[in-house]
Amino acid sequence: MAWFKRTDKGIKTSTEDKKDAPDGLWFKTPQGNIIHTRELKNNSYVCPDDDFHVKIGSKEYFEILFDNNKFTELDANMKSGDPLKFVDTKPYSSRVEASIKKSELNDAVRTAYGKMNGLDIVVACMDFGFIGGSMGSVVGEKIARAIDHSLKNKIPFLMISKSGGARMMEAGFSLMQMAKTSAKLALLDKAGIPYISLLTDPTTGGVTASYAMLGDFNIAEPEALIGFAGPRVIRETIGKDLPKGFQSSEFVLEHGFLDFIIDRRQLKNRLTTLLNLLNN
Amino acid sequence: MLLEFEKPIADLELKLQEMKDLAKGKNIDLSNEIQSLEEKIHALKKETFQNLTRWQRVQLSRHADRPYALDYIYEITNDFIELHGDRTVKDDKAMIGGLGDIDGRTVMFIGQQKGRNTKQRQERNFGMANPEGYRKALRLMKMAEKFGKPIVTLIDTPGAFPGLEAEERGQGEAIARNLKEMFMLKVPVICIIIGEGASGGALGIAIGDKVYMLENTWYSVISPESCSSILWRSWDYKEQAAEALKLTAIDMQKNGLIDGIIEEPLGGAHKDMKKMASTIKQTILEALKELDKIKPEKRIDQRIDKFCSMGVFEE
Numbered sequence: 163m164a165w166f167k168r169t170d171k172g173i174k175t176s177t178e179d180k181k182d183a184p185d186g187l188w189f190k191t192p193q194g195n196i197i198h199t200r201e202l203k204n205n206s207y208v209c210p211d212d213d214f215h216v217k218i219g220s221k222e223y224f225e226i227l228f229d230n231n232k233f234t235e236l237d238a239n240m241k242s243g244d245p246l247k248f249v250d251t252k253p254y255s256s257r258v259e260a261s262i263k264k265s266e267l268n269d270a271v272r273t274a275y276g277k278m279n280g281l282d283i284v285v286a287c288m289d290f291g292f293i294g295g296s297m298g299s300v301v302g303e304k305i306a307r308a309i310d311h312s313l314k315n316k317i318p319f320l321m322i323s324k325s326g327g328a329r330m331m332e333a334g335f336s337l338m339q340m341a342k343t344s345a346k347l348a349l350l351d352k353a354g355i356p357y358i359s360l361l362t363d364p365t366t367g368g369v370t371a372s373y374a375m376l377g378d379f380n381i382a383e384p385e386a387l388i389g390f391a392g393p394r395v396i397r398e399t400i401g402k403d404l405p406k407g408f409q410s411s412e413f414v415l416e417h418g419f420l421d422f423i424i425d426r427r428q429l430k431n432r433l434t435t436l437l438n439l440l441n442n
Numbered sequence: 443m444l445l446e447f448e449k450p451i452a453d454l455e456l457k458l459q460e461m462k463d464l465a466k467g468k469n470i471d472l473s474n475e476i477q478s479l480e481e482k483i484h485a486l487k488k489e490t491f492q493n494l495t496r497w498q499r500v501q502l503s504r505h506a507d508r509p510y511a512l513d514y515i516y517e518i519t520n521d522f523i524e525l526h527g528d529r530t531v532k533d534d535k536a537m538i539g540g541l542g543d544i545d546g547r548t549v550m551f552i553g554q555q556k557g558r559n560t561k562q563r564q565e566r567n568f569g570m571a572n573p574e575g576y577r578k579a580l581r582l583m584k585m586a587e588k589f590g591k592p593i594v595t596l597i598d599t600p601g602a603f604p605g606l607e608a609e610e611r612g613q614g615e616a617i618a619r620n621l622k623e624m625f626m627l628k629v630p631v632i633c634i635i636i637g638e639g640a641s642g643g644a645l646g647i648a649i650g651d652k653v654y655m656l657e658n659t660w661y662s663v664i665s666p667e668s669c670s671s672i673l674w675r676s677w678d679y680k681e682q683a684a685e686a687l688k689l690t691a692i693d694m695q696k697n698g699l700i701d702g703i704i705e706e707p708l709g710g711a712h713k714d715m716k717k718m719a720s721t722i723k724q725t726i727l728e729a730l731k732e733l734d735k736i737k738p739e740k741r742i743d744q745r746i747d748k749f750c751s752m753g754v755f756e757e
Contacts (some may be wrong), residue, residue, distance in 0.1 A: 175722045237757065245697065245754035246688050250673035299753030306750060328641070330673060333687040334699045335661040337641060338752040341649055343619035345746045351622070368663070369612030371602075371642040376622055390614035390642070391604030399604050409609060419612045 189216065196314055206426045215383050215426055217363060220272035220287035221323055227285060227430055233276030236311060237304050239267050245299075245335055255332040258295065265291040269300035270325065272310035275317065279434040284312045287322040292363075295325035297369055298332040302339025302381075305373065309346040318356040323374040327367020340372035346378050356440055358433065361388050361411070361420075379421045379436065382411040389414075443506040446586045447490055447498055451709070457541040488707050494658070496693075500666060502658035503637045507712035509719070510569075511538060511553030511596040511636065517719035518726075519543055522551070525585075528578040530551070531611065536567040536603070537575030537647075539582040541591070544723060547730070548655035550586035552579045552647055553596030569638070570603035571751045573616035576646050580620050583627060592630040592733070594726055595647040599663060602643030617646040624649035625746055630733035632726055634704065635659045635691075638709075651745050656718075657693035657706040661699075699752060 184240075190196050191214040202209065206226050207216040226233045241258070248254040262268060270292040275284045286308045288295045305321070312319040328336040350357055359377030363386035368388050374380075382388060389396075389409040397404055407413050413424050424432055444452055458479050465472040489623060496503070502508070515522055519542030526533040539552040557563035571579075586593045602613055624631060624647075626651075633650035639661030655661055664672075669687060670679040688694075691703040704725050707714035733741060 210756070217689055240755050240757045243754035243756055246686070248686050250669075250679075250683075250686060299755045303755055304754050330664055330669055330687075331687065333662045333664075334697060334756075337645060337661075337754055338699055338749060340618075340642060340645060341749040344618065344649075344750060345625045346747050348622045348625045352626070368642050371617040371646075372621055373618070375612070375615040375618040389609050390602065390617070391609065393454055395604045395605060396609065400606055404606070408606070417610050417612065419615050 166379075167178050181359070191216075206429070208426050213384065213425065215363070215385070217290060219289040219291055220267075220322075221285045224272070224274060224285065226426070227278050227283070227320075227433075228274070228276040229278065229280065232276040233285075236273045236275070237307055238272070239268065240300050240304055242298055242300050242332075244331075246333055248331040248333070250331070261292050265289065267292050269304070270295045270297070270329075271301045271304050273304050273311075275287045275308075275311060275315075278430060278437075281434060281437050282315070282317040283320055283433075283437075284308050284315075284317050285320045285322065288324045288369075290324045290326075291399070293329060293371075294325065296329035296336075297325060297339050298329035298336050299339060301329075302336075302342045305343050306346045309343075309350055312355055313350060313353055316353075316355060318440075319350060320358045320360065320433065321373055321377070322360045322362060323365040323369050325365060325367070325369040325374075327369055337368070339367050339417070343373040344376065347373060351378075356437065358436070360424075360429075361414075362386050364388070366390065366392055375419065380419060381422055381424050382414065383426055384423050385434075386411045386413055429436065445498070445501050445505065447494075448709075449521045451483060451487055451490065453623060454486065454741050458483065478679075491708060491710070493682070496660075496688075496690050497666065497681040499658045500660050500680075500684055501756070502710050503660050505710060505712050509635060509711055509715045510558075511551075511555050512515045512617065513715060514596060514719050514722055515540075515542060515553070516722045517716060519549075519551075520546075525582060526578075528574040528581055530577060531574040534567075534572050534575030534578055535565050536569055536571040536599075537578055539579060544726060547727075548591050550582055550591050550593045550724070551596065552582055552593065554599040554643075554647075555596060557642075560647055562677050567603060569599045571599065571643065572599055572603050572605070572608045573611040573613050576602070576613075576616035576620050579647050580623055583631075584622065587629050588629050590629060592632065592730055593627065593650075595631070595633045595650065597633060597639050597644045597648050597661075598637035599640055599643045600673065601639050601640040602646065604673060617642045620646045621649055625749075626742060628738040628742070629728060630741065631745070632729050632733075634722065634725075635661050635700075636722075638665075642663050650747070651733050652702070654704050654725060654729075655694060655700050655703045656704050656722075658710050659691060660684075660689040661691075661694055662687045720730055 191209045193212045195211040231322045273286040358379045361382040522542035524540035538555045554569045555631045556569040557566040631650040633648045635655040666680040666684040669683040694700045711718040
């Protein structure tokens with residue numbers, strides 16, 4: 163005789179009462195540390211055990227930087243055109259559409275102004291989730307207009323880069339966004355308004371070769387990949403494996419192209435101190 | 443070295459030469475035959491070169507016999523003094539520059555330089571400049587500004603060099619700085635794509651009041667081969683990539699991304715270098731005449747406005 167007897171048959175719990183463990187509640191860092199996502203959020207998306215900086219987007223950076231997450235977004239509805247009617251394995255227009263749906267963003271950069279510890283600041287922040295954070299006409303134009311806002315109101319400009327480089331599907335147009343953003347930064351420079359460029363993981367290609375490297379202050383998050391050519395291309399060119407740490411933030415700092423590396427948890431306060439030092 | 447579509451023309455030209463030799467050697471009158479063959483050749487040339495695909499133009503831009511920056515500079519100038527070095531690291535031989543005169547007017551020439559044979563190609567690094575090349579270019583541009591001399595850049599590069607040392611010395615920073623600084627130059631700047639105009643490596647010396655492309659050149663954000671490898675995940679789609687990128691002079695002008703196209707001799711720049719050089723010279727002189735009339739501050743504003751209006755988006 164069985165020592166256990168089921169009296170009621172089947173599972174009686176109604177669907178609403180079933181307990182589900184939601185996806186994405188826990189985050190595992192590359193070193194294997196596991197952290198609750200709520201704790202991660204309270205820690206500026208940095209793992210407290212190994213200081214791993216999780217890749218985040220404009221939503222999270224705005225939340226970290228702007229006081230009480232209050233800001234005014236600029237050109238929020240700007241979307242890509244398809245000037246070349248570009249088709250590779252699929253049409254560019256459907257890539258853009260799919261990306262808008264998936265990421266709930268309109269393109270790879272968001273721009274906004276607001277207060278950071280009471281100081282006025284304009285922030286442009288790239289989103290890697292939108293076609294690899296690639297720079298096309300929208301990215302170029304939104305950054306250009308954000309700089310215009312800085313110029314007009316004499317407010318410091320912060321650019322947060324995170325991009326694989328230029329957007330191939332806009333070919334020549336995409337290339338000229340490097341020129342456009344650099345032109346605006348030349349005007350900002352001439353007007354004596356501070357420009358801080360924060361490079362995050364990854365920042366490569368045409369973005370590195372234009373606005374990301376043009377800051378009065380070039381700063382980076384720890385262990386970010388920063389370079390002009392991608393590691394694969396370089397490996398193929400020189401036919402050798404790349405040294406460990408090549409093109410990391412620490413490597414770029416060592417070679418003289420960054421002012422300092424900043425832990426994301428200190429970002430807001432350090433930027434405030436820097437701007438105050440310029441003001442005093 | 444002949445490209446596939448040059449071969450039928452070359453075959454006929456060889457036949458024509460044989461016919462001419464025969465007529466001369468045996469003293470026979472073949473003038474009718476010769477004339478008819480000459481007409482046939484001309485017609486074939488016209489047909490071929492008026493219907494080039496985008497990929498064929500890319501091939502022409504890389505033709506082994508195509509003139510390079512220094513070929514044009516020595517042809518255009520009476521005196522030319524090449525200047526070397528970035529004053530920091532070394533002299534980048536993929537980027538050349540110097541002072542020369544066009545009909546008595548001194549101009550600062552800057553350009554990427556390719557090599558003609560294996561040894562030269564290595565020395566010139568296939569026209570792929572390192573950061574010191576871009577910094578050398580900027581040094582010479584600042585010198586031109588100091589002495590009030592206009593700048594002419596000749597662009598011909600498969601890209602900025604993607605090497606280990608290039609990254610260590612800040613390839614991205616070097617190009618970025620040039621873009622920003624070139625906008626503020628007080629002297630006229632004329633940029634001419636004479637061969638390949640690959641991405642940031644080309645743009646790094648291509649911010650100008652006038653940007654021209656020779657007829658059979660390309661200018662885009664990536665080469666058709668690399669585009670094929672990234673988007674199609676194979677090297678076999680370069681022709682399609684060239685079509686999709688719309689990278690020819692005609693495309694770029696249609697999209698408002700360049701100011702003009704400089705016509706090449708029939709058959710391409712390599713068929714008549716002197717004629718090509720003379721057309722380039724005329725273009726430079728005419729552009730200077732126009733740019734001289736504008737005050738420096740206004741020229742800078744116009745330069746900035748032109749590039750800032752580039753882009754297509756919806757709002």
